[in-house]
Amino acid sequence: MRIAIDVMGGDHAPDAILDGALDALELLGPGDRMVLVGDKEIILDVMAERGCSDDLRIVIDPTTEVIEMDDLPVSGIRSKPDSSIVRIAKLGGRRGKNTEEHCEVIISAGNTGAMVAAAQMSMRRLPGVHRPGIAVVIPTFHGPIVLCDVGANPEPRASHLHQYGQMASGYAENMLNIENPRVALLSIGSEEAKGNALVKEASVLMRADSSVNYVGYAEGRELFNGIADVVVCEGFTGNVVLKLAEGLSSGLFKTIAAEIFEIDPDLAARFEPVVKSIYKKHDYHEYGGAPLLGANGICLICHGSSEARSIYAAVRTAIRYAEKDVNADIVKAVGQSASVGKASV
């Protein structure tokens, strides 16, 4: 297997990304390849520092440009053809599929919009999939849930949401070992007639599909209540939800810490291990990247704030994803024959 990593993407790139990638070499077999995409000099320097210059599993694919976090996706891709994102998308894409350079896995912590757009252009879709969606695993008080889509597709049709339910079910089943995952649609009330036209239409499609264990609507407050394993929504709301949950959690911890300090400075020191323990149990860095479900290949999108261990975890996720052949299940779920799926992955 060939795994391509965008060394230049992310708030802590290139150092943290390179560290994570090189740490993850221990997960690879002798025939596997880790393709490091980015600034050649930097990559060579770090490889020398870490004493792995002679590791034959490392391949450098040099690029000279970087799509920054605030670049617009499409114009970024157009104006920076020699960027790491454009390159790894090509490595994961069809054009490279019959060549030695083709990579089964691509991983980036860079500009999400650009990565999604580049991946869609180069990799195309699995047979039968209308639109890919980003699925993210969110740790909750009742165990992890899969939320899909969190931003690949901000203007979906109901049939796209239906497929997100099918695809994210396959992901939850294979990757989180949840048997027959309960799928909910994010909405604004539990009754069928509540919600907007999009979720109402998607609800009808989900209910008619016996292959999806559809449990109805979930409200915002129920996301963390354990009522569903997979929550489907359109990418706009999903992205708002994901970022809100992040911002609110970290803000709440800060508020609590400040309040404790004000009331009893001595207590603050004793509160620290509590926070650390909670962070450890609910650490999204451990989940290792969000797959672009429906892409014809394995594209993992990592959080912009990814650290070395996030990249390590993403490689681990990717290997598992490939071994379980999640994409074959997705192709089956969206109505294509499994054999076509296996052949095309």
Added chain:
Amino acid sequence: MRIAIDVMGGDHAPDAILDGALDALELLGPGDRMVLVGDKEIILDVMAERGCSDDLRIVIDPTTEVIEMDDLPVSGIRSKPDSSIVRIAKLGGRRGKNTEEHCEVIISAGNTGAMVAAAQMSMRRLPGVHRPGIAVVIPTFHGPIVLCDVGANPEPRASHLHQYGQMASGYAENMLNIENPRVALLSIGSEEAKGNALVKEASVLMRADSSVNYVGYAEGRELFNGIADVVVCEGFTGNVVLKLAEGLSSGLFKTIAAEIFEIDPDLAARFEPVVKSIYKKHDYHEYGGAPLLGANGICLICHGSSEARSIYAAVRTAIRYAEKDVNADIVKAVGQSASVGKASV
């Protein structure tokens, strides 16, 4: 002034609602009236218990039906014409405007969808307003913000969002004493080109309107960052955001409490005053109801879990709203002359 209160609406109705309403009598002048809408026997019993049977400011408007929390809005209104929600909407509405029964303020903690639908039917809109929106004050780490809309209008047009910015600005200015409030549109990135078609179009309208202090997009994680005083979104996402913030906060406090207990049971007792202090600072019960901005009158929608003090706070909010004549500012802001506004409120 006449203030109508739906005694039958809310999880703790009728007791908590009646308690709050009767507590709030102290806020009223001798010529004001508190119209209690609901089960006559219950109201009379509680009035007798509390020794205020002879208070001439109390008017009972008896109803025999209740729209339950899980009733569908429109069918609930149709099938229960003698419900407290239908009645107070009429009291606040045009039909009663020239009669003695007309109430300047209506307050309900009942079924939100039904209250919004009934209010829209009976009260109609302020001149120039396209669609009313619910504005809720959310306590954040950087002070309160106004989020609008949180569910009145799940399929808005861009012009509706623009008006939410105008109306919620007027609300923040008058009710939270925020001068020239900064208005943001909730979106999925800070750049103009990000977001869906709706927010992009609304952004153009906001930017072209010099009367709105528009600061651009706010992402989910920035809601609690202090970058805006007013955050505008469509009702579907707004409702999800509001409920998510509630559910996540309460879940996080529970997780922290459980974790503290596990690590150090002795610490748990000392953590309690911290939680209480935070709750007190960020208590939404204190904000007293969310106005249906744009309705031709004052309609305050309270949280389903409202306690007596929430209803008390809602009466306080309503009196301030009326004194400040917020609706006149709204009419002015959406482009009608102030005189028409004042006359019609």
